[in-house]
Amino acid sequence: MISSTRRENMVQAKTGWIILVAISLVFWVSLSWAGQIKHLVAPDSAADCYACHKKATPIIAENWYESKHGVILVKCFVCHGQPDGQGSVPWAVSPDPKIVCTKCHDPAIKRMKAKFGLAPKCYTCHPFHQNSLHHRAYSKSQSKK
Amino acid sequence: MKLTRREVLKSAAAASAFMALNGTLPDLAGAAPGEPDKWVKAVCRFCGTGCGVMIGVKNGKVVTVKGDPNNHNQGFICLKGAELPSIVNATKSRVTRPYIRKNGQLEPASWDEAMDLVVSKFKAAIKEHGPTSVAYYGSGQALTEESYLANKIWKAGLRCNNVEGNPRLCMASAVGGYYTSFGKDEPIGCYEDIDAATCFFIIGANMSECHPILFKRVAARKQADPNVKIIVVDPRKTNTARIADIHVSFKPGTDLAILNAMAYVIIDEELDNPRFYNKYVNFMTNDKKKVDFKAYQKFLQDYTPEKAEKISGVPADTIRKIAKIFAESSATMSLWTMGLNQRIRGVWANNLTTNLHLLTGHLGKPGATNFSLTGQPNACGGVRDTGSLCHLLPAGRMIKKAKDRAALEKQWGLKPGTIAPKPGLHTIALWNAFSEGKIKAMFVLCTNPAQSLPNVNMYTEGMKRKDNFMVLSEPFMDAETVKYCDVLLPAAFWCEKRGVYGCTERRYSLLMKAIEPIGECRPDVDILLDFAKRMGVDPKVIPFNNVDDIWDEWREVSSATPYNFKGMTRKRQEKESGIRWPCPTEDHPGTCHRYVRGEDPNIPKDYKNKMWFYGTKDGKARLWMRPYAPAAEEPDAKYPMVLTTGRVIDHWHTGTMTMKSPVLRRSFPNAYVEVNIDDAKKHGIKNGDNVLLETRRDKMIFQAKVSDVCRPGLVFVPWFDKNLIINKLTLNAFDKGSKQPEYKICAVRIKKA
Numbered sequence: 095m096i097s098s099t100r101r102e103n104m105v106q107a108k109t110g111w112i113i114l115v116a117i118s119l120v121f122w123v124s125l126s127w128a129g130q131i132k133h134l135v136a137p138d139s140a141a142d143c144y145a146c147h148k149k150a151t152p153i154i155a156e157n158w159y160e161s162k163h164g165v166i167l168v169k170c171f172v173c174h175g176q177p178d179g180q181g182s183v184p185w186a187v188s189p190d191p192k193i194v195c196t197k198c199h200d201p202a203i204k205r206m207k208a209k210f211g212l213a214p215k216c217y218t219c220h221p222f223h224q225n226s227l228h229h230r231a232y233s234k235s236q237s238k239k
Numbered sequence: 240m241k242l243t244r245r246e247v248l249k250s251a252a253a254a255s256a257f258m259a260l261n262g263t264l265p266d267l268a269g270a271a272p273g274e275p276d277k278w279v280k281a282v283c284r285f286c287g288t289g290c291g292v293m294i295g296v297k298n299g300k301v302v303t304v305k306g307d308p309n310n311h312n313q314g315f316i317c318l319k320g321a322e323l324p325s326i327v328n329a330t331k332s333r334v335t336r337p338y339i340r341k342n343g344q345l346e347p348a349s350w351d352e353a354m355d356l357v358v359s360k361f362k363a364a365i366k367e368h369g370p371t372s373v374a375y376y377g378s379g380q381a382l383t384e385e386s387y388l389a390n391k392i393w394k395a396g397l398r399c400n401n402v403e404g405n406p407r408l409c410m411a412s413a414v415g416g417y418y419t420s421f422g423k424d425e426p427i428g429c430y431e432d433i434d435a436a437t438c439f440f441i442i443g444a445n446m447s448e449c450h451p452i453l454f455k456r457v458a459a460r461k462q463a464d465p466n467v468k469i470i471v472v473d474p475r476k477t478n479t480a481r482i483a484d485i486h487v488s489f490k491p492g493t494d495l496a497i498l499n500a501m502a503y504v505i506i507d508e509e510l511d512n513p514r515f516y517n518k519y520v521n522f523m524t525n526d527k528k529k530v531d532f533k534a535y536q537k538f539l540q541d542y543t544p545e546k547a548e549k550i551s552g553v554p555a556d557t558i559r560k561i562a563k564i565f566a567e568s569s570a571t572m573s574l575w576t577m578g579l580n581q582r583i584r585g586v587w588a589n590n591l592t593t594n595l596h597l598l599t600g601h602l603g604k605p606g607a608t609n610f611s612l613t614g615q616p617n618a619c620g621g622v623r624d625t626g627s628l629c630h631l632l633p634a635g636r637m638i639k640k641a642k643d644r645a646a647l648e649k650q651w652g653l654k655p656g657t658i659a660p661k662p663g664l665h666t667i668a669l670w671n672a673f674s675e676g677k678i679k680a681m682f683v684l685c686t687n688p689a690q691s692l693p694n695v696n697m698y699t700e701g702m703k704r705k706d707n708f709m710v711l712s713e714p715f716m717d718a719e720t721v722k723y724c725d726v727l728l729p730a731a732f733w734c735e736k737r738g739v740y741g742c743t744e745r746r747y748s749l750l751m752k753a754i755e756p757i758g759e760c761r762p763d764v765d766i767l768l769d770f771a772k773r774m775g776v777d778p779k780v781i782p783f784n785n786v787d788d789i790w791d792e793w794r795e796v797s798s799a800t801p802y803n804f805k806g807m808t809r810k811r812q813e814k815e816s817g818i819r820w821p822c823p824t825e826d827h828p829g830t831c832h833r834y835v836r837g838e839d840p841n842i843p844k845d846y847k848n849k850m851w852f853y854g855t856k857d858g859k860a861r862l863w864m865r866p867y868a869p870a871a872e873e874p875d876a877k878y879p880m881v882l883t884t885g886r887v888i889d890h891w892h893t894g895t896m897t898m899k900s901p902v903l904r905r906s907f908p909n910a911y912v913e914v915n916i917d918d919a920k921k922h923g924i925k926n927g928d929n930v931l932l933e934t935r936r937d938k939m940i941f942q943a944k945v946s947d948v949c950r951p952g953l954v955f956v957p958w959f960d961k962n963l964i965i966n967k968l969t970l971n972a973f974d975k976g977s978k979q980p981e982y983k984i985c986a987v988r989i990k991k992a
Binding site: 141142162165166167168169171172176180181182193196197198199200201202 | 303304305306308313314315316317318321322324325447448451454455458462478481482888889900901902903904905906907
């Protein structure tokens, strides 16, 4: 026989799971939407992303600039492609690791897979913008915790 | 189990993140759309870093590229390397069949028609004016086998030493520097020194944009050990300076005084290493007399930090500081490129940098080396090593030395005296002669001189003459030189052929053929073999059937010299991702540090000393007393500023390749002029304004980028843009030793247009 406290707990847990699934759905929809975000037309200088984004999205732009990718000039279009699809990788806010990250990090991905298994997106643990050469942010990344 | 509201939300967030991150993407191990059928091993087409790449091919087309994990770059590639597929696939802009110029227009022709015309022009010129009336102008981007073959066709087959190439424009001063200091060309150390150095002295090099993967390696070294010091000496505060502990800006052209002043401080502060230089170094005056250490000390009295400050504008204390860091570090690696090389005192600047290593003993141990970076993917392996310049023979031999000529004639099976004893014309002299109609027929291969030569108007006028003939082997129809050639041959591009690239660290890597050449394109090796046959060159001199035959002969030729790489068989090259010479046997791993006992196979294991500079007669390196001397064209009242040129990371050389990638083109669609904030204020120039640049040779309008990158008095223009060819403004004065032109400094005046 289930005690009333236990039943109460089960109801609460059920409610929790409903909320959980609902929030998940919102996150998923928003993330999918973000992946297809529309971009302003900037025909002649579309690849100089940083020039506009340091005004339009200054925090993201600054994060990139201070990151390892920023210091060694792995520019936005290398991973995110081009808004009109003219880049050599697909236009995406969240790059597909199989198409993008593997271009340079294939050996590390293989090592990771052999040692720990893989999360589908590398940047779950290795944030590509916040991974800074300065300020020792690299040692603070989730992968180092 | 009771869940609090906080716990519910926490687990919900975690689950949603998990779902969002896991639910939409397939596992990394699964097949990606467009997954290649095969991966083909090659080397990047761009800079001298020579990164290994794996080319992804699907249905006979290049679909992607990634870094080769087994080459020195450990899988990393830069943004240009990542764009290689879009350049390979830009087939609409390719030359796909031969053309002959008729009535000023290039008209389609068959291979036979084109080659018959080429050969008739070369034969007529030789018959009427002798073998010195024809020439070959090659490239540090051609494959090793292509350069070796052209060199042999001209020097042995046609008995003509007019063999030159664009490496004269980019690293001839480094060749002169290494040759005068050590008696042999090419760097002593290797890229692994970056991982061991505790001080980097980067002078006249914007590694961040010109050698991005090596810059990454330097940055990683700094990241791993924050005590590592980085000194960047450059009149521009480039992206390279972002990781520097000290950026030293100086009046352009005065680095010779700074380098001598650093030597002064090193001795004055007793940071020198007498144990090293007493054993391994000769002190030499500028006129080649051997002197003692005291004479060198006396020479340096003209370069106290205070005197150097007056010349260079660098505070004396800063010079003292960087000299101390250089000397006190446990292993200093200096890195330089065009900032030192493209100068009328380029060889001297190279020597003075090497002097600091000879004085402190920072040489021949991990991390301690003087390392010249090169600009093109195969300037070292293809042109320097094969001796494809007018004064050289393969493997470090010199045309002017009878002994060297005789040794090569024997190896090549030629009659004694076949190789002409007089060196040919160096690049500037060659193009001067072509412009004057003295060179009657020129074969240009894999390079774009109508955009890359300095003071280029002079030479494009010469190319328009009717009494000279130029055949161009070129993959891209919009290359500037196509406008001027008489015959245009469709060259197979990068991954459409097989052969070797040799990068800055003496590493030779095989590029495998990934796809078939498009249209009627042919590899340059095939074109040159066809040319030799039609010219009637003795088949015993050119006995090759394919590119692998050429490699095998070149290996054999090298084996009699300290360059020895006989152990790099094709079979081994197919398996391995690059091997560094010397590599005498198939089981030899290749050499990291030359001139070091235990590492360099040219030195007996029981040799009495740790180092042996076997390139010189007495086995000692040479420390040269080179004075400061000004640039060829210093600023004056009429032209009060300095113009310098260079690269941006997104583009490479004349842009014929990088402008084919939509993103690279958009990243920098046009050349611009970089102006210092103070200069901009003085001239009323705002960011984006049109600015007129005028030198004694030409004038041109550029859009301004106002920033603090250039120091006051200096402007910078990148040279990739064929619509704004900055070389119309640059100077063709050249170094007396290396014959390399001074692209980096000329006088200019600017005003708002």
